[in-house]
Structures are given as C-alpha cells and as structure tokens.
Amino acid sequence: MHEAPSEPRVRARALDLPLGRFRPGRHNAITDVEGVLVGHATIIRGEGRLRPGQGPVRTGVTAILPSHGNIFMERLHGGSFVLNGAGEVSGLTQVMEWGLLETPILLTNTMSVGAVSDAVARTMVERYPGIGDEHDVIIPVVGECDDSWLNDIAGVHVHEDHVRAAIAGATSGPVAEGSVGGGTGMITCDFKGGIGTSSRKLPESHGGYTLGVLVMSNFGKMHNLRVGGLPLGEVLEERFHSLPRRQDSYGSIIAVVATDAPLLPNQISRLCKRVGLGIGRVGSYAAHGSGEIVVGFSTANIIPRRTKKMVTKVKLLLDQRLDPLYEAVMEATEEAILNAMCMAGPMTGINGHTCPALPLDEVRRFVTLFQAVLPRRRRPGVPSSPADGERTGTVTVAEALPTAVRGAEGIPFPTKPVPPD
Numbered sequence: 429m430h431e432a433p434s435e436p437r438v439r440a441r442a443l444d445l446p447l448g449r450f451r452p453g454r455h456n457a458i459t460d461v462e463g464v465l466v467g468h469a470t471i472i473r474g475e476g477r478l479r480p481g482q483g484p485v486r487t488g489v490t491a492i493l494p495s496h497g498n499i500f501m502e503r504l505h506g507g508s509f510v511l512n513g514a515g516e517v518s519g520l521t522q523v524m525e526w527g528l529l530e531t532p533i534l535l536t537n538t539m540s541v542g543a544v545s546d547a548v549a550r551t552m553v554e555r556y557p558g559i560g561d562e563h564d565v566i567i568p569v570v571g572e573c574d575d576s577w578l579n580d581i582a583g584v585h586v587h588e589d590h591v592r593a594a595i596a597g598a599t600s601g602p603v604a605e606g607s608v609g610g611g612t613g614m615i616t617c618d619f620k621g622g623i624g625t626s627s628r629k630l631p632e633s634h635g636g637y638t639l640g641v642l643v644m645s646n647f648g649k650m651h652n653l654r655v656g657g658l659p660l661g662e663v664l665e666e667r668f669h670s671l672p673r674r675q676d677s678y679g680s681i682i683a684v685v686a687t688d689a690p691l692l693p694n695q696i697s698r699l700c701k702r703v704g705l706g707i708g709r710v711g712s713y714a715a716h717g718s719g720e721i722v723v724g725f726s727t728a729n730i731i732p733r734r735t736k737k738m739v740t741k742v743k744l745l746l747d748q749r750l751d752p753l754y755e756a757v758m759e760a761t762e763e764a765i766l767n768a769m770c771m772a773g774p775m776t777g778i779n780g781h782t783c784p785a786l787p788l789d790e791v792r793r794f795v796t797l798f799q800a801v802l803p804r805r806r807r808p809g810v811p812s813s814p815a816d817g818e819r820t821g822t823v824t825v826a827e828a829l830p831t832a833v834r835g836a837e838g839i840p841f842p843t844k845p846v847p848p849d
Contacts, residue, residue, distance in 0.1 A: 448628075448756075453638050457626065459625075468610075470607075470609055471485050471612065486778075489544055492533040492534075492684050500531065505731065505742075507724050517682065518541055518571075537574065537575045543584055543587065548591060574677055577777065577783070605625060607622045618653075619650070623642065623768055628640075645769070650668060664790060667787075673783075678718045684723050684724070687725075687753065690728035696725065701722075770786060772785060
C-alpha cells in the first residue's frame, strides 16, 4: 500500500540545506522554462504477494512536453550524455545524430518502454496524420528505470490510456514530486525516491537565463547518501541497518534538462555532462548495473519542420559564457534528486517489500549541527554571484563583450598593442 507519511513532506529547500548560490525560478521546477509542460499518470493497486500480471502495482508514466506540446512542428535543439549505460532511453541515438528533439519525453519503468513508445506514436500520428507519409517517421524519446523491488514490473501495467492521461494532463507551474508518475516505484539510496525537479534563474550579469532539471531517481545505497554535502547516509545506516532492502539492483537515474539559453546541440550535450556532477553530489558512483542517462534541450531556437527556406538563423551563446549554466545545472540536479526523496512518503509494494521515507527530522538535526559550525553560511537561494551591473574593471559584466574580457579558452588577450598594417 501507499502509506501515509509519518511527518509532513516538504521540499529540500524548506530544510535550509546548502543548495548552491543561484536562485531558483518561480516554481523551482523544470516548468520555469517557458513552454515546458509536465504531466503524470500514477498506478497504485493491490498489495501482498506478487502475482505476475496482476500486481501489486506501483508504477506509472511521466510526460515532459516542450514547445507547449507542439514539439513535432516546433523542433528544438537537443543533446544528451550517458554517464553509465546500464539503462535505456529509446530514440536517443537520433537526438544525438541530428541534434534535434521532435517528440515529447516520457519516463516509465523498464518493461514498459515499448508500450509507452507505441502509445506516444499513436497519439502523435492522430495529431499529425502526415507522419510516415508527408513527414518522416518518429522515434519517441522514452526513458526507463527498474522499479521491480516494489512493482510487478513484468506485468506491464502501463497502458495507452495512462500515457494519454499524462500527456493530456501536462501543465506549466508546480510539478508533483515523489511517488508519482514514472517515479511511483522508484528508490534512492534505499529510501523512497521518484520524480523530483528544480530550476535556477541566472542573474542578468550571467545572461538571465532559466534552467530546469527533472529526474526520475532510482539509484544508490544508503551509506553513500549525501544531503547538502553532508554524509547523512553513514549516520542513517546505523538506524536502518536491519531494514530489508533491494540487493540485486543498484538502480538508475534519468535526468531531463531544459533551458532557454541559446545553445547548440554540442553545447547542450556538454551541459548534460555536468548533470553527472550533481548526481555524484548525492552519492552516486555510477555503479556497474546503474544507468545514468541525461537528455537536454534548449527552447531558444525553433527549427521549423515546414519551410521553403534554404537556411534558418539561430542564436548562439558563446562557449566562454557557459560556466554559470554548468554550475546551475549541477545545483539544480542535486536539488531535484533531494526533492524527490523529501517529497516521497514510505511505500510497501510486492511481497511486503517496504521502502522508508527519508527521515526529514534527522535531516533537520544534521543541518542544525552543521549550521553551528558555519553560522554565517548563506541561506539557500541567496546568490553569491556578481549582482546585476557589478563591475569588473571599467566594464559592467552585463554589458561586456566576451572579447573585452577573455578569449574562448578563458585566457586573457595580450595587452600589447596590435602593430599597424
């Protein structure tokens, strides 16, 4: 059963954790990036012994829709990174080859990838009848994690109506987190995990761009868990040492990155690489049996499907301006994973397997001890980055051309005057 949490669940930021220097967006979610919608379909049914094909069921599907859901006609630049490939995101090779995203991104359990892909294809053909004739065929982007410790995964309980419900219910604004959608049966560091999201809004001096991350988190062992950089897992291991837990699967994590910064596909893939650093902050070492796969896209440039033009113009953020985005995506990834854990209550699944919720009271006590050591630490969300209009020399950061500060490799240009022709 889906047990009532013993304490109110709150997001990680409410625990006063050290979560980085950049401010979150309005909803602290991937939907803070304009045009990104998220929807879930959650399936929780039955209890007791596993009866393959019947349950208990603890699973679902999550849909991420860019371009206000019109991603097929208004394609976006996309990229990806595979930190460890013991997992799957169908359609990813085409994203990597073309540098384009043209379908929604769906997240579900391992055995339901085919069913979800089929359902997405059918919904898109209904909306765009020219697919496979007037237009190219499509390969839906569907990511998976293994929820078999809590769910009758071989029963393939995610059906077309669930996929349609997740897509139809996708909205902007706050995103449900924890044991919802594709994250319903997922586990993180032996505590209940699932869906989590976070965002960052860069100051104007760094471009003012918004970046968001959504994760389906299902990785790790308790002793490796770090919360806000603190080795909380080593402390909790003693308290939960006798609790039965999954042994044969380390789990996986799928992350989706969205930004309105004008990035080309190779830059998006570079951004996706830094997601791995955020995953590592929470305690992952990308174990042999784990899949850490990241998909990303930028909403800044629309690549039209129908056009009579020979070329199209795109905006481009210069490479030497990427560092704030790298830092922001690392922060947002860490917080998204922690949000998944903080918002998920305890759950009992097949064969009485019980997964506890992260004990937020323990987190608060640990953070309080940490604050006593560093009493002047900034509160989460208060940036230590340069304020808007801050000056470096005689040029404001917001106004400076890249060449007025440094070259593409970050090495200052020589000050020696250029000799006349």
